[in-house]
Amino acid sequence: MTTYTARPIDPRAAKELRTTDDAGRPTAGFTDHEGGAPLRCCLRRSRPGERIAAVSYAPLRRWAAATGADPGPYDEQGPVFLHADDCPGPDTTALPFTDSPRVVRRYSAGGRILGGRLVEEAGRFQPAFAEAFADLDVALVHVRAVEYGCFLYEVRRP
Numbered sequence: 088m089t090t091y092t093a094r095p096i097d098p099r100a101a102k103e104l105r106t107t108d109d110a111g112r113p114t115a116g117f118t119d120h121e122g123g124a125p126l127r128c129c130l131r132r133s134r135p136g137e138r139i140a141a142v143s144y145a146p147l148r149r150w151a152a153a154t155g156a157d158p159g160p161y162d163e164q165g166p167v168f169l170h171a172d173d174c175p176g177p178d179t180t181a182l183p184f185t186d187s188p189r190v191v192r193r194y195s196a197g198g199r200i201l202g203g204r205l206v207e208e209a210g211r212f213q214p215a216f217a218e219a220f221a222d223l224d225v226a227l228v229h230v231r232a233v234e235y236g237c238f239l240y241e242v243r244r245p
Contacts, residue, residue, distance in 0.1 A: 091216040093182055093230070093240040096127045100149055101169055108142035109149075109164045116140045116171025125232075128169040129176050130183040130240060138171040146229065146238050151198045158198030165237055183240065185209035188233045193219045196226040205233070220244050 096104070105114050122135035133139050145164035151157060177183075191212070192203040201224060206215045212230075219228050230239045 088213070089217060089220075089245050091182075091213060091220075091242045091245070092180060093130055093177070093242060095130045095177055095240060096144065096146075096167070096169060097149070098128075098174075098176060101128045101174065104142045104144060104169060105140065105171065109145040110143035112143065114140050114142050114171075124168040125184055125239060126169055126174075127167045127238070127240065128174040129178070131177070133168065139168050140171045141166055141168055143167075144238060146241060147194065147198055150227065150241070154196070156196060156198035158194075161194070161198055161200055165235075167238060182209075182212050184230070184232075185212055189239065190231045190233055190236075191215045191219060192229045192231055193222070193225045194227050194229070195224050201225055216242050 108114055116138045119133045119137050119139045122133050124133040124139055126133055143164045144167040147158045148162045188205060188207040190203050191206055193201040195201050204215050206212055219225050227241055227243045229241055
């Protein structure tokens, strides 16, 4: 069975987002006193005392710009957390944020939504990715939070 890997926000994109987010707003970092925010730059939860930023991010727009796709009305942006300063990225290949139900949303090479699936157990993510990529029209998937719909990370076709 293929092992699928979570992709954090690209370091170049994260650097841009630390200055101006995808909604055109300047980024302001803050100290996360409680910790626990899902960081999309390193795919782990923040620790108490770390400096983080909440930014507006358009993952499909950035992917489409790199591939020539036109997501049309599926081009959405939403809030994500990342470190306010440079980050070394993930330090593990384990799938992050599998401790709650998530939606695995499928996208075509043209940037259109092809469907989605609710995944409720940590051990069911890899099979959900395999199921998604069994459809040859699926180019990538987004893993999103159920409660807010926020983008968590991307998985691409191997």
